[in-house]
Amino acid sequence: MCGRFTIGEIKELITRFSIDAPIADMPRPRYNLAPTQDAPIVVRSSPNRLVMMRWGLVPFWAKDIKIGSRMINARAESVAQRPAFRVSLKERRCLVPTTGFYEWKAGDGKVPYLAKVKDEKLFAMAGLYDRWKDPSGKEVQSFTIITTAANQLMSTIHDRMPVILSREDEERWLAPGPLDEAERERMFRPYPSERMEAYPVSKRVNDISNDSAELVRPLERAQGAQWF
DNA sequence: CCAGACGTTGTT
DNA sequence: GTCTGG
DNA sequence: CCAGACGTTGTT
DNA sequence: GTCTGG
Numbered sequence: 500m501c502g503r504f505t506i507g508e509i510k511e512l513i514t515r516f517s518i519d520a521p522i523a524d525m526p527r528p529r530y531n532l533a534p535t536q537d538a539p540i541v542v543r544s545s546p547n548r549l550v551m552m553r554w555g556l557v558p559f560w561a562k563d564i565k566i567g568s569r570m571i572n573a574r575a576e577s578v579a580q581r582p583a584f585r586v587s588l589k590e591r592r593c594l595v596p597t598t599g600f601y602e603w604k605a606g607d608g609k610v611p612y613l614a615k616v617k618d619e620k621l622f623a624m625a626g627l628y629d630r631w632k633d634p635s636g637k638e639v640q641s642f643t644i645i646t647t648a649a650n651q652l653m654s655t656i657h658d659r660m661p662v663i664l665s666r667e668d669e670e671r672w673l674a675p676g677p678l679d680e681a682e683r684e685r686m687f688r689p690y691p692s693e694r695m696e697a698y699p700v701s702k703r704v705n706d707i708s709n710d711s712a713e714l715v716r717p718l719e720r721a722q723g724a725q726w727f
Numbered sequence: 728c729c730a731g732a733c734g735t736t737g738t739t
Numbered sequence: 740g741t742c743t744g745g
Numbered sequence: 746c747c748a749g750a751c752g753t754t755g756t757t
Numbered sequence: 758g759t760c761t762g763g
Contacts, residue, residue, distance in 0.1 A: 500736060502735095502746020503747080533746065533747080535763055560741080565762095568762080569734045571746075572735055572736085572746095585741090602746090603747085611747090659735085704746075704748095705748065705763095
């Protein structure tokens with residue numbers, strides 16, 4: 500699955516994802532971004548726009564924003580059927596730009612591993628978003644990350660991982676209008692194992708500051724952590 | 728018909 | 740809003 | 746996802 | 758054990 504991630508390389512975000520509209524407030528890097536926090540999200544808006552959204556999709560019909568904390572991921576296998584995601588899958592797809600995501604390896608405690616795409620500082624996870632109005636009428640935009648089966652590398656850590664889109668699929672994913680099932684199945688396949696890397700970064704994820712890149716590097720081999 | 732859920736993961 | 744369960 | 750709380754009343 | 762907040 501995907502329960503936390505990092506977003507650095509903020510300057511490169513704009514060119515990497517062809518952001519067109521001027522950015523009033525450039526996002527700051529986050530190295531330990533958790534559910535309910537705001538993340539920079541790429542949506543299609545002739546061509547692309549960067550919007551800060553809350554992690555955890557709050558469906559437009561929700562009565563309480565709290566429902567979002569249970570909607571941080573959507574299974575690729577069932578997303579088309581789920582009432583909370585169906586409409587967004589057809590009409591409100593987005594990219595979740597990231598420099599790496601965490602997965603926890605069960606065993607001797609739970610060790611957070613940081614997974615990345617080799618040779619790509621920034622990559623995109625497949626996301627859905629929605630707009631919701633709180634009781635005072637204030638609009639909240641929120642998103643979820645689609646998950647799929649783990650590839651060979653990631654399955655040594657956990658059995659699920661986020662859907663990572665190839666560069667070619669990024670524009671297709673953002674294009675308006677529904678995608679047919681064959682197209683979705685192709686895009687939802689686990690990203691190739693050989694193009695990824697993963698390493699443990701800390702004993703406890705909350706020891707990693709959201710604001711500092713300092714701790715987002717591998718633990719030493721001597722600590723007995725597994726390397727790839 | 729109304730009422731209540733609407734989600735994923737891991738663990739047992 | 741829409742589906743499911745009762 | 747993890748970390749941390751998990752409760753009510755009355756008084757200041 | 759389970760919920761809430763981040």
